[in-house]
Amino acid sequence: MLGTGSAFAKTYLNTNALLYANQQTLLLDCGVTASQSLYRLGKPIEEIDAVLISHIHADHVGGMEELAFQMKFVYGRKPLLFIPEPLAKPLWESSLKGGLLQDECASLDDYFDVRLIQPGTRTELLPGLAVEPIQTAHIPGKNSYSYLINDTFFYSADLVFNPELLRGLVEERGCTTIFHDCQLKPPGVVHTTLEELMSLPASIQERIWLMHYDDTKPQFEGKTGVMRFVEQHERYRF
Numbered sequence: 001m002l003g004t005g006s007a008f009a010k011t012y013l014n015t016n017a018l019l020y021a022n023q024q025t026l027l028l029d030c031g032v033t034a035s036q037s038l039y040r041l042g043k044p045i046e047e048i049d050a051v052l053i054s055h056i057h058a059d060h061v062g063g064m065e066e067l068a069f070q071m072k073f074v075y076g077r078k079p080l081l082f083i084p085e086p087l088a089k090p091l092w093e094s095s096l097k098g099g100l101l102q103d104e105c106a107s108l109d110d111y112f113d114v115r116l117i118q119p120g121t122r123t124e125l126l127p128g129l130a131v132e133p134i135q136t137a138h139i140p141g142k143n144s145y146s147y148l149i150n151d152t153f154f155y156s157a158d159l160v161f162n163p164e165l166l167r168g169l170v171e172e173r174g175c176t177t178i179f180h181d182c183q184l185k186p187p188g189v190v191h192t193t194l195e196e197l198m199s200l201p202a203s204i205q206e207r208i209w210l211m212h213y214d215d216t217k218p219q220f221e222g223k224t225g226v227m228r229f230v231e232q233h234e235r236y237r238f
């Protein structure tokens, strides 16, 4: 995990992750703190083979400008950018264009090898790494996608509590591990609260790991039942 913090956390970096598949590395979300986190980990930015994003908020895409510029002008290559089709235009037009537009560079394709992926469709992104984007509610009017990874690992975007989704993933689809957005104090409004997650049956809670938390997380250690916290700069194997 490059970071496990909420958008406004100061002691935790943005909730962004590296997924390792065979010899390749995919960056899942690239927030404003992503490059600093890579630096602290000693992982050169040039070793990122591919990027996948969940939604357009700065803690999830705010590092894309630096990534694009470094890849193009420092390393001279285009990383793969896997992106749910509905996010491609807003990512360029509403987020990146202001910084990246210049005479010879006028679209996402000038910086990335763009591969559009479809919500609800399982796609192999890299050998050994398949994802299904699942559209999940976050902010009214804003598209946001959580990911079912290799059929058994659910990695949430920022999302409002959706117990039916979690029940279906566990009981019908055999999901074994859930990394879930968690706002420690109510009201959640655009996120899922700890209280909401603690209302789930034990059979679901035991698969849940909490991320995207604020700076008060130490006060909640030991108070999350069977659910565990995902820790920054830890590597998990499933």
Ligand SMILES: O=c1ccn([C@@H]2O[C@@H]3COP(=O)(O)O[C@H]3[C@H]2O)c(=O)[nH]1
Binding pocket: 006, 007, 057, 058, 059, 139, 158, 189, 190
């Ligand atoms: O309608 C809104 C829009 C935004 N926000 C805050 O801004 C943050 C943006 O990043 P985030 O999605 O990780 O978390 C969001 C919230 O903390 C909010 O409370 N209500």
Ligand SMILES: [Zn+2]
Binding pocket: 006, 007, 057, 059, 060, 158, 212
């Ligand atoms: Zn966020």
Ligand SMILES: [Zn+2]
Binding pocket: 055, 057, 138, 158
């Ligand atoms: Zn968000």
